[in-house]
Amino acid sequence: MAESAAVLGEARVRVRYAETDQMGVVYHANYFVWFEIGRVELIRQMGLDYSRLEQDEGCLIAVVEATARYKAPARYDQELLVRTRLASVRGSILRFAYQIVRAADEVLLCEGSTVHVVVGRDMQRRPLPEQYRERFREFHIPDAKPDKSQEEAA
Amino acid sequence: MAESAAVLGEARVRVRYAETDQMGVVYHANYFVWFEIGRVELIRQMGLDYSRLEQDEGCLIAVVEATARYKAPARYDQELLVRTRLASVRGSILRFAYQIVRAADEVLLCEGSTVHVVVGRDMQRRPLPEQYRERFREFHIPDAKPDKSQEEAA
């Protein structure tokens, strides 16, 4: 992903005590919360604002699929980087891909993807507002090839 | 509280893995989530329905104060009892008191209280619907005396 740095969302999180479990590492469901932080940050870096999209346009980006593969455990107080890429935009369907690495040594801890559908407050599918759709198309980075991290979309 | 068993809310929860932290015990903020389970269960046992109150009446019971005192740690997979009492009803202000005990041996793990104010969807204070207010007054159990566990209400 190095060559796409300009359009790559990157968010920084520090592992909270509440996010650990008695195994001494981060509880696995929390990575999905971090994916979302990455997603929102990417949208912000595109010059858009997810909370406005909800408030002003009544558009919600509901999750319809979420996958994570855990490579190495994250631990309390570590700083992590959440790298997010908008992998595809088709009609009202969006797919984001994520990598979470340890900030200190860039070791990959987790990668995953989420698929979303744009809905209104009534939870019925609706088109993305034009401004967002164009921006999303402009910034999306398709999968390089049917590689390991995205095989579920093949 | 023994003599008030008839009007005492009791809910049962089993500690989830996600609720533990790397100390090997339950993370302290989760007790407030359990307090809420107790509160909703008490309201249900009064013959009322909190989700209806929100949906039909547009009434939210917002938390304005929350306190917990931790006596002994809860651990993964333990069954707990959340005992809830409606301690006072004054206008649109409600106070609930809680005890969380281990189901196996009735050891007290945590006690606490929450103070709430009834608000509308606009977050402005409003009176509780008559049906709820009467029911709440009927079922509330004032503090026995100004004892240690409720001094914040004194």
Added chain:
Amino acid sequence: MAESAAVLGEARVRVRYAETDQMGVVYHANYFVWFEIGRVELIRQMGLDYSRLEQDEGCLIAVVEATARYKAPARYDQELLVRTRLASVRGSILRFAYQIVRAADEVLLCEGSTVHVVVGRDMQRRPLPEQYRERFREFHIPDAKPDKSQEEAA
């Protein structure tokens, strides 16, 4: 799955207020917490005890992959059934499959799967204790047909 009812884990959860988000439905990461409740309940119904496995054997069942597909939103205070199946056991690798349905009408809300590897306290892979391995083999229900991980939707 109907014919396998005897070995099917079923756990019941009620949606907590803390599990909802401002979209008015359950936040998607929480389904993974419920998957775990189903998993632990299935293990219990097999006559085993996950917390013992950790404490007595020093064996942790770490998550290496987790997937969920969301079909319809779960809402506050609804009762849900988490149905869990041990889909495969190969060496120290386990795969569980889940369906979450609304208790009131059996509508499917979410399905998913998790892959686990058995590790010691040092997070290094190790074999499952014999007693557990046998029990797991006896109770596992392979996918109905050889598709990727989505067979439970067939």
Added chain:
Amino acid sequence: MAESAAVLGEARVRVRYAETDQMGVVYHANYFVWFEIGRVELIRQMGLDYSRLEQDEGCLIAVVEATARYKAPARYDQELLVRTRLASVRGSILRFAYQIVRAADEVLLCEGSTVHVVVGRDMQRRPLPEQYRERFREFHIPDAKPDKSQEEAA
């Protein structure tokens, strides 16, 4: 607290979607998670390291009491400042006080306090290592007067 800026811990958090609930605001238990972020940050700003204290010294700082008073709701994507003060150090008992303000306009959203006891891995009380005790004494800021926000310590 303005005059104590030099020794005041300040941490910055941005409200996560997962932290909101269907009331459209932050779920109240999450403020205790933020209090902890403030506490750990304050300890870091004192030149100490809480995760080291746990790992190297086997010392845990267990919560024995936690209180929050909610003044105004925090909302999704808002930036918040968590201001933490070590209010008292007596033997192995510590008390921290917190204020959470909205970064944009410094409006106070929540204030609270937590009381902690230093324990070993066996959850039995033990003294704080000398290095930490001295540092804590040096940096602690007693309550200005027995005012409303700290009456529980009076």
